[in-house]
Amino acid sequence: xxxxxxxxxxxxxxxxxxxxxxxxxxxxxxxxxxxxxxxxxxxxxxxxxxxxxxxxxxxxxxxxxxxxxxxxxxxxxxxxxxxxxxxxxxxxxxxxxxxxxxxxxxxxxxxxxxxxxxxxxxxxxxxxxxxxxxxxxxxxxxxxxxxxxxxxxxxxxxxxxxxxxxxxxxxxxxxxxxxxxxxxxxxxxxxxxxxxxxxxxxxxxxxxxxxxxxxxxxxxxxxxxxxxxxxxxxxxxxxxxxxx
Numbered sequence: 610x611x612x613x614x615x616x617x618x619x620x621x622x623x624x625x626x627x628x629x630x631x632x633x634x635x636x637x638x639x640x641x642x643x644x645x646x647x648x649x650x651x652x653x654x655x656x657x658x659x660x661x662x663x664x665x666x667x668x669x670x671x672x673x674x675x676x677x678x679x680x681x682x683x684x685x686x687x688x689x690x691x692x693x694x695x696x697x698x699x700x701x702x703x704x705x706x707x708x709x710x711x712x713x714x715x716x717x718x719x720x721x722x723x724x725x726x727x728x729x730x731x732x733x734x735x736x737x738x739x740x741x742x743x744x745x746x747x748x749x750x751x752x753x754x755x756x757x758x759x760x761x762x763x764x765x766x767x768x769x770x771x772x773x774x775x776x777x778x779x780x781x782x783x784x785x786x787x788x789x790x791x792x793x794x795x796x797x798x799x800x801x802x803x804x805x806x807x808x809x810x811x812x813x814x815x816x817x818x819x820x821x822x823x824x825x826x827x828x829x830x831x832x833x834x835x836x837x838x839x840x841x842x843x844x845x846x847x848x849x850x851x852x853x
Contacts, residue, residue: 651740651756655763658739658772666738666776669784680792681784686771687853689798692839693786693807694732694851698775699838700810706850710757725834731773733757738776755769766850778816779809793822806840807832 621726662683673679686694698705702711711730729737736756741749760769779789787811790798801809809822811831842848 652759654740655760659764659768663739663772663776666784667742668738668778669776672742672778672782672784679782679784680773680788682787682791683775683785684787684798686767686774686851689774689786689836690806691852692803693798693809695773695839695843695848696803696806696810696812697786698731698770698848698851699842700807700835701734701813701836703842703847705731706847707772710761713822715804730757730759731740732769734777736760737772739772757838770851779812780816780820783816791820793820803836803839804832808834810835829837848853 639706667705669679669681702712704714708730710730714732715837722757733753735750736753737743740756741752748842764772775785775787778784778787779786781790782791783792786809787798789812790796790801790805793809794801794805805821808824808828811824811828812819819825821828821832843852
């Protein structure tokens with residue numbers, strides 16, 4: 610008989626704990642934590658980029674890999690000719706100073722006219738270029754719709770247009786107006802005239818297919834309209850949010 614054991618006493622061993630697998634609740638909890646971490650990281654970069662210039666964007670990386678490199682020189686908005694921002698806003702988003710990231714009038718017009726008309730604001734394009742990927746997928750558009758008001762809330766209008774003018778694709782392997790000004794006109798963005806700024810703005814919808822240095826008849830006509838639009842938004846106050 611084993612020492613210290615009462616005769617007839619039963620061993621009281623605890624039953625082995627059952628191994629518990631992941632439940633749906635566990636998966637949802639970890640997914641929620643992951644999304645919160647990603648959202649927090651993104652918000653950190655939104656705050657950081659209010660004062661720090663984005664070094665590179667996902668599209669720049671993709672184009673650099675595809676073409677063996679890209680050209681981009683960051684230039685502060687105050688160091689560009691005033692006509693640059695005026696022309697780009699007139700061409701891409703004339704109501705830039707009046708909306709909070711979405712131009713509802715342009716959206717309604719796009720819905721009425723069909724897929725041939727775009728309605729993306731400059732803020733939406735900045736969000737896409739700096740934080741997301743190219744293309745027309747619904748997931749990207751959904752993220753863009755969520756991110757755009759946050760960027761409008763955190764960044765000033767001057768900062769938004771400054772970032773856009775430095776990250777927008779302006780030619781084959783070119784990003785930003787400084788690279789475009791040097792490539793097409795052999796001068797810095799600070800020395801661009803109204804016609805040259807308007808030609809660069811006119812090429813933005815198709816930067817790989819339009820050459821401001823050798824403009825087609827369509828590009829010249831479009832640039833003339835943009836130059837008139839730039840003068841109009843300056844005169845009626847729609848450029849007040851980004852002008853000195």
